Amino acid sequence: MDLKDLRTFAEKNFIPILRENTEKVLIDILKKENPKTVLEIGTAVGYSGSIILKNSQCYLTTIEIDENRFAFAKNLFKENNFTDRVNQILGDANEILKNLNKKFDLIFLDGPKGQYLKQLPYLYNLLSDNGTLFADNIYYHGWVKGNDYPTHKHRTAILRLRAFIEECKNKFPNIQLLDDGDGILIAKK
Ligand SMILES: C[S@@+](CC[C@H](N)C(=O)[O-])C[C@H]1O[C@@H](n2cnc3c(N)ncnc32)[C@H](O)[C@@H]1O
Numbered sequence: 001m002d003l004k005d006l007r008t009f010a011e012k013n014f015i016p017i018l019r020e021n022t023e024k025v026l027i028d029i030l031k032k033e034n035p036k037t038v039l040e041i042g043t044a045v046g047y048s049g050s051i052i053l054k055n056s057q058c059y060l061t062t063i064e065i066d067e068n069r070f071a072f073a074k075n076l077f078k079e080n081n082f083t084d085r086v087n088q089i090l091g092d093a094n095e096i097l098k099n100l101n102k103k104f105d106l107i108f109l110d111g112p113k114g115q116y117l118k119q120l121p122y123l124y125n126l127l128s129d130n131g132t133l134f135a136d137n138i139y140y141h142g143w144v145k146g147n148d149y150p151t152h153k154h155r156t157a158i159l160r161l162r163a164f165i166e167e168c169k170n171k172f173p174n175i176q177l178l179d180d181g182d183g184i185l186i187a188k189k
Helices: 003-012 020-033 047-054 067-079 093-099 113-126 152-171
Strands: 037-041 059-064 086-090 104-109 127-136 174-178 184-188
Touching (some): 020 104, 020 184, 047 067, 059 067, 067 086
Parallel strands (some): 037 104, 104 127
């Protein structure tokens, strides 16, 4: 399946994938940084992973908790001859991050938004010197920037995302907050 068809498939099946303008920003970062190793949290069906593999020479490690999505992505990577450049891990990123022991030049953070803050110390340690953290959906439908909360259900995630942004400002010497897509944080170690 080509990436255009995959986007249509994901939209039809309510599988959240990289927004088109976020994709452009990610491609710019890949071209600029030319990472050799990339870690992705949240493979979903392999859309963003394919973008990463297509637009760099990197070796990708990608984590997904959902078995069906993991299997779908596995097929896609195989179909596109990416298998040699991918380590797909099935499981809960919160657990897996604790046991990874290599360094990554770029981390694409796109798993559960309420967990970004908890995952940050692990991600920071896994980043190479000069490595880049690229976190998607940091404004979470714009709610993180506003003062009100749409429903009680989202309140915790919004508060945690605000704390995540503040913590990144403390930890990283260089951070950018972009309005593209659903909000992007790019931080350089
Ligand atoms: C926004 S989607 C990822 C989209 C994908 N990066 C793309 O742009 O093509 C988030 C994914 O994170 C997965 N996920 C949720 N909780 C997770 C966890 N604890 N560990 C790993 N993956 C998780 C979901 O199943 C979902 O597929």
